[in-house]
Amino acid sequence: MIIPNVEVRLNARPLEARVLALRVAARISQPTQAEVTLAGPADGWPIGVPLRISIDDEMLFDGEVTAMELMRGPGSESAWVLRGYDLLHRLRKRQQPRVFENITVADLARALVADCGLEVECDNAGSPIPRLVQHRQTDWELLSQTAARHGVYLILDGDKLCLTKLRPRGEAIELKLGDTLWQARIEANVDRSLGSVTAIGWHAEQAEVRKEKATAPRRDNLPEIAVDATQTLVDQPLANLAEAAQAALDLSAARTVHLDGTARGNTALRPGRAVAVHGLADAVTGVHPLCSTIHTVTAEGYQTWFSTQPPSVAAAPSGASVTLGRVESVADPHGAGRVQVSLPAYGEVDLGWLSVLCPGAGPGKGIVALPDAGDLVVVALPHENPAEAIVLGSLYGPATPPDAGVEGGAVRRWTLHSGAGQSIVIDDEHKLVRLSNADGSRLELAPDLVTLCAHTDMVIEAPGHHLTIRSAAVDFEHAMLPEVIS
Secondary structure (H helix, E strand, O other): OOOOOOEEEEEEEEEOEEEEEEEEEEEEEOOOOOEEEEEHHHHHHOOEEEEEEEEOOEEEEEEEEEEEEEOOOOOOOOEEEEEEEEEHHHHHHOOOOEEEEOOOHHHHHHHHHHHHHEEEEOOOOOOEEEEEEEEOOOOOHHHHHHHOOOOOEEEEEEEEEEEEEEEEEEEEEEEEEOEEEEEEEEEOOOOOOOOOOEEEEEEOOOOEEEEEEOOOOOOOOOOOOOOOEEEEEEEEHHHHHHHHHHHHHHHHHHHEEEEEEEEEEEOOOOOEEEEEOOOOHHHHEEEEEOOOOEEEEOOOOOEEEEEEEOOOOOOOOOOOOEEEEEEEEEEOOOOOOEEEEEEEEHOOOEEEEEOEOOOOOOOOOOOOOOOOOOOEEEEEOOOHHHHHHHEEEEEEOOOOOOOOOOOOOOEEEEEOOOOOOEEEEEEEOOOEEEEEEEOOOOOEEOOOOOOEEEEOOOOOOOOOOOOOOOOOOOOOOOOOOOOOOO
16 A cells, blocks of 8 residues: 555644544544544644645545644653544534524525535425424534435535435546455345335324325435335424435435445545446446545555445434423414414523314314413423424413312312403302303302392393293392492
């Protein structure tokens, strides 16, 4: 192997120290990491300064120093190690609660990397996400997880962040076994191969179940292997059902045949680039997208390890969590009985218009008792995702209930109170039911007396029908208004 010329620049200044070893590891949807070992005493503590590494005048790494080690041997020999990441690592250090509305993966990437000086390139922006809530995730987790659910992978190419599918990009790099390709390992495995993927999810606001199916992977040059296996992704977020099904099928297809190899060192071998291999089995003859590369330079020379194995996608949360919210508005623009809710414990993020759990709800029926603006509510978060929230009910919190209904250490009374003073009381202690309004008019059903009291004019009518008053005796009495009785 030939030992190349390695140039290391700190803050645009070339280092005079001799490079003992170099390792640059890159993977799609991960920040690239570089580690360089240098001889001699350290030149200060350059944490956070720009770090650029070139091999034979070809740029291999452009990022910044994130860690440093000093080493001393028993013979007073010294060395120091610099470790750094590309600019995407900055996203792992940032996290803030916020909401994005009607945003594509490409638009999300632009918003998150805007202050890094990076341009975003995306062939297909995909369908917009109606509401995306960042809460516990860092900027990097939000971007990479959202992209993965849409079958999109992140690759930093210079100052350009590329959003790509699992397809070869650019002109293929030729590799020939015994020449530029030193060793290779090929695996064909249909154990996890799928013929189709179905994704099922439900619309929290409309309470509708929806389904999408993917039957053809988005990749050429795949081996013709008959696969009839199917997979069903259940309880999926509604925003990307079609993308989730397609992404799972694409990932399955990419894993069917994968190639690992070690080649002559070449800075052009990077994730997202394509390789055309020659001299191997017919199954891998053709163009393959690289998913991982590791460039190493040692005293033995320069080599590049590569793999076409795509990374695993982390499973999305399947559980649910509960938190408290505050109703900001009840003026649902669609008149669907939704309320606008914010989450104080999540940095006051606005969840928009949420459906409310109502007892007995159904077409033309149910108890409609919505919380009002300013009320505290219990909010369920399916998949631990605030964007899918549902209001379960209200809490009194620091306020005192109008009537707790407790007598003698037991609940003896149920009440329904409106905010303006109307009420219904079901009282087991006195065995009565009372319906009253704020003006004092009431209908009271008690064991020994039924009272209908009106504090205003009253009309009893049955237009077009008979009115029957049946009793052993009927008395008519004249009653003065309460305020004029002496």
